[in-house]
Amino acid sequence: MSGWLMANLIKVIHTGKKFLGWDDETYRAVLARVTGKRSARDCSESELESVLRYMRGQGFAPAAKTGRRPGVAVGRKAMLSKIEALLAEAGRPWSYLDGVTERMLGEKKPVEWLNDDQLRKVMQMLIVDARRHGRL
16 A cells, blocks of 8 residues: 555544544544554554444544536546546545546556546446445
């Protein structure tokens, strides 16, 4: 897993900590109860996601900045609609696709510039992610 994604999860957790009004002692007790660790930096991706699920159960609802929908050719609009639904279900912004395409292609490339096969791969990656996290 890339460091920026782990850092982003940790930022969201710290935002949730502030939202829920937890002091440091409460926060570390929750981490220990959910993950067995006292620091978010020591946690794996799945452990951080477990902490976020717990925080959501306590009332934290992170506001996703959705960004703008990319403009694509008419033939790709159906795939883009599916991608949009997958992102919304996961609570991820459109900018999440920038990282996905960069990992997939090895270069930064806007969604608008992807060909049909590349866009299909992005959609398949999001479907696999949704299944892995129980959203499909």
